[in-house]
Amino acid sequence: MLNLFQHLLIETLKQVQGDEQNRTMKKHFPFFLLLLTAFFSCGQKSTKTSPAPAPAIQYTGGKTYTISCDANKSNTYTLYLPTNYDTTKTFPVIYFFDPHGKASLPIENYKSLSDSLGIIFVGSNATKNGMQWAEASTAANQLFADTKQKLKINGQQIFTCGFSGGARIASNLALQNNNIAAVISCSAGLPPQPSQLRTDLIFVGIAGKEDMNLTEIYDAGQALKNSELKHLINYFDGPHEWPPLETMSEAIQFCLTPYATINETAIDKKIIETEKQQKQFYSEAFVKNDFNWWKNEFKNLEQKIAKTIGDEKFMNIRLKNFLSLVAFSYSNSALNNHRLPEADKFLSIYKLVDPDNAEHAYLPTKYFMMMNNSAEAEKALNEAAALGFSDAERLRAETVFITLQNSEGYKKITGQ
Numbered sequence: 001m002l003n004l005f006q007h008l009l010i011e012t013l014k015q016v017q018g019d020e021q022n023r024t025m026k027k028h029f030p031f032f033l034l035l036l037t038a039f040f041s042c043g044q045k046s047t048k049t050s051p052a053p054a055p056a057i058q059y060t061g062g063k064t065y066t067i068s069c070d071a072n073k074s075n076t077y078t079l080y081l082p083t084n085y086d087t088t089k090t091f092p093v094i095y096f097f098d099p100h101g102k103a104s105l106p107i108e109n110y111k112s113l114s115d116s117l118g119i120i121f122v123g124s125n126a127t128k129n130g131m132q133w134a135e136a137s138t139a140a141n142q143l144f145a146d147t148k149q150k151l152k153i154n155g156q157q158i159f160t161c162g163f164s165g166g167a168r169i170a171s172n173l174a175l176q177n178n179n180i181a182a183v184i185s186c187s188a189g190l191p192p193q194p195s196q197l198r199t200d201l202i203f204v205g206i207a208g209k210e211d212m213n214l215t216e217i218y219d220a221g222q223a224l225k226n227s228e229l230k231h232l233i234n235y236f237d238g239p240h241e242w243p244p245l246e247t248m249s250e251a252i253q254f255c256l257t258p259y260a261t262i263n264e265t266a267i268d269k270k271i272i273e274t275e276k277q278q279k280q281f282y283s284e285a286f287v288k289n290d291f292n293w294w295k296n297e298f299k300n301l302e303q304k305i306a307k308t309i310g311d312e313k314f315m316n317i318r319l320k321n322f323l324s325l326v327a328f329s330y331s332n333s334a335l336n337n338h339r340l341p342e343a344d345k346f347l348s349i350y351k352l353v354d355p356d357n358a359e360h361a362y363l364p365t366k367y368f369m370m371m372n373n374s375a376e377a378e379k380a381l382n383e384a385a386a387l388g389f390s391d392a393e394r395l396r397a398e399t400v401f402i403t404l405q406n407s408e409g410y411k412k413i414t415g416q
Contacts (some may be wrong), residue, residue: 014098014350040188059087059151062115064107066125067144078103079145080121083115085152092256093120094184095143099164100391101128107162110248115365117252129165136169137361138174144177144243155179158256163242164213165258182255186246187240189216190223200259203231204251207315208238212322217281218272240321241364271311279322282401286330294349298323324354331363335370343367358389369400377401389413 059065064085069075074122085091096106103123114121125141129225147153159182162170166190174180175191181201189205192196197203203224207217221233223255232254236247243251285293305316327350334343347367350360359385368377381404392414404410 003415034254047311053295055065059085060085061151064104064111067150069142070149071140071142071145074126075142075309076125077143078107078123078125079151080107080111080114081151082118082120084118085120087089087152089121089341090152090154092159093116093122093147094149094161095170096121096123097140097160097162098123099128099129099163101125104373106242107254110245111243113245113249113252117256119252120147120151120153125167125335127169127410133172133304140169140173141177144179153311157181157256159184159252161186161251164240176197182258184251184255185220186243187211187213187217189213189220191410200231201229202255204254205231205233206243206247206251207235207286208240208243209235209262210237210239210317210321212240212318212325214267214318215272217265218348229340239317268311271315275315276316278319282319282323283326286326291345291348291352294352321351324350324357327353328357328359328363335363335366338370340370356387358384358387361387362389365404366398366400374403378404378407378409381407381413383409385409385412 001220012364014210026342039401059079059081062085063081065079067077068328069077071304082091096103098269101124103125105123107121107123111121111162122143124143126143128138128278131139135159147202154270158180160170160173160180161184162168165188167185170189171183171188171191172196172336174183178198181202184204184206186206187208190203203220204398207214217233217235221231224231232251234247234250234277236243238244242248285297289297301316301320305313305320327346331343331346334340334346343363344367347364350357358395365377365380365384368374368380381401385408390413395410395413401410
């Protein structure tokens with residue numbers, strides 16, 4: 001189709017052709033029109049078809065990949081395929097959710113199980129602690145859609161697995177998605193309303209015997225004891241961390257064959273009740289009592305750990321780890337709300353109860369910057385780096401730390 005400019009030119013030429021005083025133009029009009037046609041043709045957009053899209057990537061078993069979701073390139077995930085992966089078949093899949101978005105951690109820990117059990121492992125790099133639920137669920141659903149398109153997944157054997165805050169994501173996704181057949185929840189219990197869980201869902205709860213969240217897993221077992229929901233509650237000797245290989249193997253096998261008999265370690269109910277009461281007491285004492293009281297109380301707790309054995313010893317270790325968690329929460333909240341005198345007290349308690357935790361040095365960095373004491377802030381950040389703090393993304397997001405960019409600690413954490 002001719003555009004308006006071409007149409008006007010041709011109409012003008014017609015007028016010239018009809019003018020008796022321009023016979024020369026008339027004589028040469030056909031040739032002139034041919035040139036114009038060629039000129040217009042060159043000005044038209046090409047009608048050639050776009051080149052065919054590149055063929056889909058062929059993923060190979062026994063290898064680890066980092067992949068971006070087509071719907072959101074910033075949403076990445078780590079993929080490990082079992083060595084027997086074959087595009088002519090479908091395979092079960094486990095989606096891992098780490099509380100810090102470090103997908104490679106569980107996948108590297110457990111990839112031998114992917115090979116031996118023939119399961120696809122996928123880990124989210126986008127979901128982590130501190131996200132709003134709407135943001136986390138959107139990222140997870142993009143992940144589900146992307147892997148469904150690119151991989152050969154058995155739609156009847158889709159499992160989620162998470163640790164701590166990641167476990168809460170994994171469990172809550174099961175409430176939204178009827179395609180999820182099983183959840184492995186490590187160091188975090190059921191959602192607030194466990195009655196919402198589908199009766200056809202398989203639930204596995206795991207916690208270390210030194211884990212401050214063990215009581216959540218215990219409560220999950222009690223809540224499900226008389227339910228139709230197939231479930232396994234398991235404990236291992238260890239702290240608040242991803243379970244060891246053997247424990248995870250039992251969990252995955254139970255998801256694959258939920259009627260399998262796997263022994264469940266019992267925990268004394270009286271121990272659990274005592275622990276809950278002591279946690280409540282400590283939570284209230286953080287606000288009521290001063291640092292000197294905490295020095296004496298913590299000394300008494302460490303003596304109990306040294307003297308007790310068995311379940312009672314594990315309980316006291318869990319209480320010590322609980323104090324670290326509560327100290328972090330109170331310190332972080334006080335800083336975020338600019339309650340600096342409270343933050344000073346909470347941070348002192350935090351360092352007392354968990355001196356090897358890098359967070360007890362990182363948070364004071366923010367405190368000292370808010371107090372306009374950059375010299376002490378730099379010392380605190382250097383200490384955090386020495387203790388292993390490595391969350392460069394979080395550090396860069398703290399605008400209050402801009403003046404510390406040339407410090408040794410800042411450079412070490414950000415890899416400069």
